[in-house]
Amino acid sequence: MSVALPDCLIAAADPDAAAAVPVLFLGPDSLEETLAGGTGMARAWVAANGFKAGAGALLTIPDETGAPAAVLFGLGKPEVRAETPSLAGKLATGLADGVYRLEGEVDDLEAAILAFALGAYRYDRYARKSARAVRLVVPEMVDAEALSRTVAAVTLVRDLVNTPANDLGPAEIADAAQKLAEAHGAACEVTVGDDLLDTNFPMIHAVGRASSSAPRLIDMTWGDAAAPKVTLVGKGVAFDTGGLNLKPGTSMALMKKDMGGAANVLGLASMIMAAKLPVRLRVLIPAVENSVAGNAFRPGDVLQSRKGLTVEIGNTDAEGRLVLADALALADEEEPDLVLDLATLTGAARVALGTDLPPFYTDDEALAAAVAEAAEATSDPLWRMPLWKPYKKLLDSKIADINHISSGGFAGSMTAALFLARFVEKAKSWAHFDIYAWCPAGKTGRPEGGEAQAIRALFKVLSDRYPPA
Structure with a gap:
């Protein structure tokens, strides 16, 4: 399935690309050299505006008629550039309407265009915002298909997470999965309500039975049955009141994003299927x-x-690991080559690493190394945390095989991962990602709201391991 370029990007062959205004990437050290090759008018304009090529600074240089002749885009000092890999995302909101092309000190052209496209995202389902017409040319040497797959996946994730629970409950999550399956020729089965008891998913049923929207298990399959088995499991809690352990209002306000694991799994699945990974x-x-x-x-x-x-x-406010446990047990039964689960699981993960850096857990050293390398390469940050076995005793129960939360307030993300690990035994490899799926304050390339986390890194891991033909 071919994925079209997003509206904010145009192909180099597009007639409009011929008149694209150059956006010149430059740092403070190269500003003087660049200006030396320009006109006296341009040098005077830069001086009059006090442009110093600081990180994210923009200055439009007019021609003799006042029309934009070029745009200077500051990269800041080298150490600042390393800390802001998505700086080009600022162009999506900082540029005036028009068509542009990137030039100058662009270290990674594809990454810069991706940052621009991700920065152009707007969620306008309920409040229509004025349309912007800032478009960027994709040069022929850039893989436009891969770029489009990534933007489409991130857009899908953000749209799903941003949608409030009155319009995105369990049934609508299933609808989104079925729509994705239809687009790629995948099979999708959904088990609903009391049928979960008949098919032995008791914990999914228990967590969701109090809602007026029945709980369900979505099971999508795609690809050659003889190919390596890769299974993605995503936490799809459409809204979390905390149950009888009711959350305070301030903690409940953002719980529409508690299905962020499901949204990210669907985004990653869309990339895998669109790329036709074997x-x-x-x-x-x-x-x-x-x-x-x-x-x-x-x-x-x-x-x-x-x-x-x-x-x-x-x-009851630790419900996500319960529904994941039943789904992981199902995944494990067919002894897959790889199981990856994504979930907005614990506040403890945010306390430990903040909102931008999700922890992940695995006992597979090779997989851990591949994830870390891919996270760095894609600027999709992830950090490995230990599955510290001595903490398993914190999940001991006096009346059952296991308690689903620890007996103290420490290592909450780690003990959640250890709980999930009890339900994965036969899979050749497994990793758990405790994501946030939200950007609390807008950043370059990342508007405030729902966010894709881990999927760009994981797609690189999978495409490196299972390259398309």
Whole structure:
């Protein structure tokens, strides 16, 4: 399936590209040299505007008629550039309407164009914003197809996460998965409501049964059945009240994003299928709403799990690991080559590493190294945390096989990962990603709101391991 260029990008062969205004990337050290080759008018204009080529600084140079002849884009000092890999994202909002092309000190042309395209994203489903007509030329040497796949995937993730729960509940998450499956010729089955009990997904059912929108398990498959099996599992909690352990209002306000794991898994799946990676892809999403009603599960309950382990409920606000556990147990049964799960799972991960740097957990040293390398290469930050086995005792229960939360307030992200690890035994490799899926304040290339995390790095890992023919 070919993916079209996003509206903010145009191909070099487009007639409009011929008149594109150059955007010259330059740092403070090269500013004088660059100006020396220009006109006296340009030098005077730069001096009059006090342009010093600081990081993200923009200055439009007019021609004799007042029309833009060029745009200077400051990169700042070398040490600043290393800390702002998506600096070109500022162009999407800083440039006036028009068509532009990148020139000058562009270290990675494809990364700069990607940053621009991601910075151009706007969520306008409910409040229509004035359309902008800033477009960037994609040179022929750039892989426009790969670029478009990435932008489409990130856009899908952001749109899903930004949509409020009144318009994106468990049923709508399933609809989004089925729409994606249809677009790529994948199969998609959805198990709904009490059928979850008949098919042995008791914890997914228990977490979601109090909602007026029935819980469900989404199971999508794509690719050659004989190819290496790659399974993605995403937490699809459409909204999390905390259940009977009710969240305070300030903590509940952003819980529409608690399906960020599901959104990111769908985004990654779209990249895999569009690139036609030679894998048998499976996507599993437990889609639920953690609500309050007379039939809500309670603290102190003991739930059966698909794997057969009994689970004592320490707090109903730790529901994500319960639904993931049933989905991971299903994934594990067919002994896949690789299982990756993504979830907005713990506040402890944010305390440890903040909102921009998701931790990941795996015992596979080769996979960990590949993820770390890909995260660096794609500017999609991830940080490995240990599956510290001695902490397993923090999940001990006096009445069940395991408690789903730790007995103290320490190592919350780690103990959550250790809980999930109990449900993965047969897979050849597994990694868990505790993502935030949200940008609290707008940054270059990352508007405030829902965000794709880990999927660009993971796509690189997968495409390196399973290159398309």
